[in-house]
Amino acid sequence: MRILLANSAFHRVGGSETYLTTLGENLVRLGHDVRIYTRVAGDMAMLARRRGMEVVDSVDDLGAPADAVLAQDGIVAHDLAAAWPDVPQAFVCHSSLFDVQQPPIVPGITASVIVLNDRVRRRVEALNADLDVVRLTQPIDTQRFSPTSAPNQRPTRALVLSTYLDGAPRRALEEAWGRAGIELVSLGIDEVDLAPEVLMGTVDIVVGKGRAVLEAMSCGRAAYVFDSFGGDGWITPESYAAVEADGITGQLGDQGLDTSRLESDLADYSPELGRLGRELVLRHHDARRHAHDVLDVLTGLGAGHGRPPTLESEVGRQIRLRWSAEAELFGLRAEMRRTNARADNLEVWVAEEVELARKETTHARDELATVLEELEKVRERVDVLTERNQRLRRRLRRLDPEADAGSADD
Structure with missing residues (x-):
């Protein structure tokens, strides 16, 4: 199936943008021809291309009509309804707050609206329009977003x-x-x-x-x-x-x-x-199951499977997937190098701190030895003075017994 995903702005990281990229990537894995239409391309468009999807930022570059359209705001929904009036269109509504993210209420544009929570579903069902509302859950790429380490027992x-x-x-x-x-x-x-x-x-x-x-x-x-x-x-x-x-x-x-x-x-x-x-x-938000559910919605609107893939289109898809995997691998290798560099720097810092502690300990030991030597000298001096004092007392007793007796009385 040839599927066009659409969002008016695709230049910054946000919830609806990452949703569209996650969905598109999983549709590509299923062998579908996925493109993204946006009026404003940027970082997210670059990321989508890296993950095997073509991104166009002009209606004039859309090419042949897709088998189905999945829009995320009213701007692109009207753009594509005007460009391809006969192509079935579904809508993913992400917000109960922003009017631009609500589905068009003009008949003949959007037939089914996918919502990802009950708060938005209540908003869509309150619109003055006859829309089929399908409740799904947010899809998460549980392979990309997976544990790489254990969190600490005490948070830091x-x-x-x-x-x-x-x-x-x-x-x-x-x-x-x-x-x-x-x-x-x-x-x-x-x-x-x-x-x-x-x-x-x-x-x-x-x-x-x-x-x-x-x-x-x-x-x-x-x-x-x-x-x-x-x-x-x-x-x-x-x-x-x-x-x-x-x-x-x-x-x-x-x-x-x-x-x-x-x-x-x-x-x-x-x-x-x-x-x-x-x-x-894992139980409620697997992106692969979500892609299957979205395909069910699009098929229910009458979207066919389109033209079967050709050898050229399948080779191109496999090359894009290979590039996506290699780009991810390069990113992981770069992060591993940064992690290793941080570990090396930490090891050097620890070694420096250990050496500094060793030097400080040696210095403290030297100072303690010096203090002990001085203390020993003081003790020796005290012993000499004590002995001298005892000699003086003995002489005093010989010279003046009465003085010695008085001293004893004291």
Whole structure:
């Protein structure tokens, strides 16, 4: 099947952008011809190309019509409805907040809407439109996002993965957890990373919302839902269902997370939260199963299998997949080199500290030996003075017995 995925902006890292890349990559693995249409290309477009997908940023470059379209905002949905009026179109709605991410309500554009939580489903079902709503869950690449190390029994480092957590909420987190000695590192506001799973493997806790939380759970990290919009605390097997249904927005509870709650929650940390979170993601958020479900939706709209793959198209697909695997391998090798360099630097630092400690110990021993020698000299001097004093007393007794008797009375 020839499938066109569409998002108006594909230049920065975000939840809907990473969703589209994850879905597209898994559709490519199933042998489908996947392209992405965007009006604004950038870092995410580069990442999608690296993972075997063609990205176009102009309607004029779309080429022959696809068998199905999957849009993520109203802008590209209308673009593609105008360009390909006969191609069936589905829509993935990610937000109940931003109107541009709601499906078109004009009849004849979108027939089915995929939602990834109950909060968005209620919003879509309230629209003045006859839309078929399909509830799926967020897909996570559990191979890419997988545990690379075990978190510490006592947390020492936390990753704040958010494009929103700033201002007073961030200061409250820094104050509450900083007092406990937690080092906070950040991605999302001032710094982005196309491979956040690497940094996740170096921390004990990940703080955020939405897909970022599920990715952290898949990496075996304790996931803490907290953002400028609110917070729901740790995701546990008991809280998961309600938090997931609400879209992991941090707005489920009736009360916000103040400094005292942040402190008390930190005391409840356990590395077991990471293992249990990984199991939840494997059970409910596998990206491969999600790709199958999306194909069912597109087939239900009348999208056929299109033209069978040719030798040239299949060779091209295999080459793109090979390049994707090699690019990932190069990235892992580069990270291994950086890790080894950090280990080497740490080894040098430890050796220097050991040598410094050895020198300081030797110096302290020398000083102690000197002090002991001086003390021995003092003792010898005291012995000499004591002996002299005794001789004087004996002479005094011989010269003046009465003085000696008086001294004895004293």
